[in-house]
Amino acid sequence: MSTETPFAELIGQQQAIEWVTAAARDAYRGEQSTGAMTHAWLLTGPPGSGRSNLAYAFATALLSPGGVPDPAVAALVDARTHPDLAVLASERVTITIDEVRRLVTSAAYSPSVAAYRVLVIEDADRMTERTSNVLLKSLEEPPERTVWILCAPSEADLLPTIRSRVRVVRLRVPDPAEVAELLVRRDGVDPALALRAAQEAQSHIGMAHRLATDADARARRDETIRIAFGVRSVPQAVRSAQRLLDIAKEDSSALTEERDEGERAAALKSMGVQPGAAVPPQLRSMLKQLEDDQKRRATRGLRDSVDRILLDLLALHRDVLLHQLGAGLTPVNGAYGDDIERLATDTPPTATLAVLDAIADARRRLPANVPPLLVLEAVLVTAALERRR
Amino acid sequence: MAARAGSTRATAAKAAGPRIPVLVWDEVRPAPVVLVSGPEDLLAERATRRLREVLAAADPSLEVSDLDASNAAPGDLSTLASPSLFGEPRLIRVTAVERLTDGFLAEAMRYLEAPADDTTLVLRHSGGTRGKRLLDAVRGGLGGGVEVACAELKRDADRSAFAAAEFRAARKRISPGALRVLVSAFQADLAELASACQQLIRDTAGDVTEATVETYYAGRVETNAFAVADAALAGRRGDALVLLRHAIATGADPVPIVAAIASKVRTMARIADAHGSSARVASEYGLAPWQVDRARRDLEGWQSDGVGRAILLVAETDERVKSGARDPEYAVERLVAFLAGRGEG
Numbered sequence: 001m002s003t004e005t006p007f008a009e010l011i012g013q014q015q016a017i018e019w020v021t022a023a024a025r026d027a028y029r030g031e032q033s034t035g036a037m038t039h040a041w042l043l044t045g046p047p048g049s050g051r052s053n054l055a056y057a058f059a060t061a062l063l064s065p066g067g068v069p070d071p072a073v074a075a076l077v078d079a080r081t082h083p084d085l086a087v088l089a090s091e092r093v094t095i096t097i098d099e100v101r102r103l104v105t106s107a108a109y110s111p112s113v114a115a116y117r118v119l120v121i122e123d124a125d126r127m128t129e130r131t132s133n134v135l136l137k138s139l140e141e142p143p144e145r146t147v148w149i150l151c152a153p154s155e156a157d158l159l160p161t162i163r164s165r166v167r168v169v170r171l172r173v174p175d176p177a178e179v180a181e182l183l184v185r186r187d188g189v190d191p192a193l194a195l196r197a198a199q200e201a202q203s204h205i206g207m208a209h210r211l212a213t214d215a216d217a218r219a220r221r222d223e224t225i226r227i228a229f230g231v232r233s234v235p236q237a238v239r240s241a242q243r244l245l246d247i248a249k250e251d252s253s254a255l256t257e258e259r260d261e262g263e264r265a266a267a268l269k270s271m272g273v274q275p276g277a278a279v280p281p282q283l284r285s286m287l288k289q290l291e292d293d294q295k296r297r298a299t300r301g302l303r304d305s306v307d308r309i310l311l312d313l314l315a316l317h318r319d320v321l322l323h324q325l326g327a328g329l330t331p332v333n334g335a336y337g338d339d340i341e342r343l344a345t346d347t348p349p350t351a352t353l354a355v356l357d358a359i360a361d362a363r364r365r366l367p368a369n370v371p372p373l374l375v376l377e378a379v380l381v382t383a384a385l386e387r388r389r
Numbered sequence: 390m391a392a393r394a395g396s397t398r399a400t401a402a403k404a405a406g407p408r409i410p411v412l413v414w415d416e417v418r419p420a421p422v423v424l425v426s427g428p429e430d431l432l433a434e435r436a437t438r439r440l441r442e443v444l445a446a447a448d449p450s451l452e453v454s455d456l457d458a459s460n461a462a463p464g465d466l467s468t469l470a471s472p473s474l475f476g477e478p479r480l481i482r483v484t485a486v487e488r489l490t491d492g493f494l495a496e497a498m499r500y501l502e503a504p505a506d507d508t509t510l511v512l513r514h515s516g517g518t519r520g521k522r523l524l525d526a527v528r529g530g531l532g533g534g535v536e537v538a539c540a541e542l543k544r545d546a547d548r549s550a551f552a553a554a555e556f557r558a559a560r561k562r563i564s565p566g567a568l569r570v571l572v573s574a575f576q577a578d579l580a581e582l583a584s585a586c587q588q589l590i591r592d593t594a595g596d597v598t599e600a601t602v603e604t605y606y607a608g609r610v611e612t613n614a615f616a617v618a619d620a621a622l623a624g625r626r627g628d629a630l631v632l633l634r635h636a637i638a639t640g641a642d643p644v645p646i647v648a649a650i651a652s653k654v655r656t657m658a659r660i661a662d663a664h665g666s667s668a669r670v671a672s673e674y675g676l677a678p679w680q681v682d683r684a685r686r687d688l689e690g691w692q693s694d695g696v697g698r699a700i701l702l703v704a705e706t707d708e709r710v711k712s713g714a715r716d717p718e719y720a721v722e723r724l725v726a727f728l729a730g731r732g733e734g
Binding site for chain 2: 237364
């Protein structure tokens with residue numbers, strides 16, 4: 001990794017990489033600046049397209065002498081320990097106003113070792129309106145050597161007042177073939193499996209990596225798709241929704257459990273508690289806080305997993321609709337061709353569209369705190385009612 | 390493990406040792422230490438007030454001071470308890486002993502060893518394990534205290550006895566029927582029941598009868614989310630809407646009402662196509678047999694598509710009450726009316 005440039009893992013983003021490398025070089029040109037650099041950036045792109053990777057690669061370039069990525073700086077940025085880099089990455093549902101206030105305060109510090117101070121907010125879309133407003137002043141006119149880099153899925157996720165203060169770099173969705181090539185090159189995955197994973201993950205690099213390397217994740221996705229094909233009646237749909245929720249729970253706990261345990265062990269070690277010994281009462285509140293943080297992360301983790309399931313269902317019904325309308329595009333779920341064909345001929349396109357609408361409703365309801373089970377039930381019940389018409 | 394065995398022995402020793410008298414709130418009498426324990430604040434407050442009245446009647450120069458144990462600094466208690474120039478009797482009321490500071494604990498333990506003369510220390514502990522060492526010491530007889538137990542009045546019989554005592558204390562007669570109506574109208578909060586009793590005692594002449602209670606509290610119904618859901622699913626549209634309005638008027642939030650409806654509709658949908666005895670269906674779907682019986686009763690008159698549409702509307706309503714809608718109450722009303730119409734309306 002350290003031998004390659006930090007941009008190597010970004011695939012299919014030539015244009016965006018050219019922009020930010022040019023900007024980083026321009027930042028060191030002083031009087032001869034061409035205006036390619038500015039103080040506030042917004043990197044947008046669909047989940048998994050490498051927004052935060054680009055942000056850190058850009059940060060590395062800015063923090064390196066002359067704006068050309070330097071391996072030593074890259075290592076510090078990778079470990080998030082570079083003294084002139086401040087990062088706000090939330091694993092909870094929202095970014096709190098206090099976190100942003102602290103970051104805004106630190107924006108006023110001058111850089112210590114590099115020429116610039118770089119502030120990165122991953123998931124800037126997770127800020128509420130009130131929280132976003134805290135940023136405005138600093139975004140518009142930060143101290144001379146401070147650069148803001150925000151990441152969000154799309155410009156529409158941010159307030160107009162933020163959008164007008166940043167320069168936008170858009171990432172495109174990479175081609176599944178490009179993602180598959182990365183999986184083969186980097187992780188040594190079998191090419192056929194890599195392509196299927198890349199297609200089913202809809203070019204989400206992290207998801208594709210998981211599907212390609214984790215057999216359990218593949219099995220969970222397979223069950224999700226089979227459940228969606230199997231919905232026939234309302235009672236069965238309600239029971240299937242429960243199963244889908246269980247799948248989402250397995251999915252998110254597979255991701256978080258190991259980490260939770262590791263963090264707890266690390267925390268106990270740093271507090272000086274022997275493994276297996278009782279925790280002294282004075283330290284319990286610290287441990288409690290860690291557990292609360294983990295619980296919040298689990299809430300977001302479950303929601304993300306349910307949303308992934310909804311995305312899988314969305315892709316599936318898109319494929320069905322493509323077949324029904326004879327659009328002739330490449331299906332996402334090519335491996336389930338027979339089932340898709342059967343569903344496409346048995347049901348009218350209106351039914352498919354109704355389900356697609358229900359999934360869109362569901363994805364809006366999830367962040368509005370509607371219980372995930374109820375959200376999934378509404379989708380599957382719609383499918384059951386529509387398919388029997 | 391050794392520590393646990395030790396504490397068991399200690400408990401046994403304590404149980405055998407001297408125990409202090411446990412009183413109910415209206416029997417409270419002065420003692421060097423009065424432990425007022427239990428979650429019912431109204432009774433605790435009354436016990437403390439009564440104690441103060443008794444002490445003040447004995448010596449009007451009584452000096453009353455208050456201390457919050459949750460942010461007491463070391464020395465606060467000794468300052469309040471140290472003898473004054475003219476030797477007035479003192480009443481020290483300590484609140485929040487259930488969140489006491491370590492400093493207060495140490496000081497209180499020292500105080501129990503040698504309580505000050507002419508001083509009454511009231512410790513208000515509303516439950517929980519914090520400060521257990523202090524409670525055990527007082528209950529073990531250290532300091533010569535008494536305990537006033539203010540248990541929560543959960544059962545109707547207890548609440549009814551409480552209300553009857555209120556009227557007896559005021560030498561006012563209330564008919565048994567009136568008492569029943571009164572107690573059932575104020576289920577949630579003992580303080581509300583107490584103030585209703587006081588209002589009837591002060592504002593009415595003669596005996597309190599059912600008619601009197603009707604005049605003052607007619608039409609007041611305490612209800613909850615499940616009562617609304619039950620009425621709606623039983624098809625009693627009018628009742629359900631009235632109950633919903635009552636629930637909202639008495640402070641119920643639309644969100645738990647929708648959650649209650651969602652859980653009932655979900656159970657109905659899950660077992661809608663299940664056949665066989667309720668015990669078998671219950672074990673197959675991980676429910677209790679009574680839940681299956683209930684859901685089957687609720688399902689009468691429903692088509693399975695209707696249940697499906699009900700779920701869609703529940704999801705929509707849930708979103709509306711949590712965000713989005715201008716009038717969450719209307720959203721719930723619409724849902725209740727739809728359910729009462731068996732999903733066909």
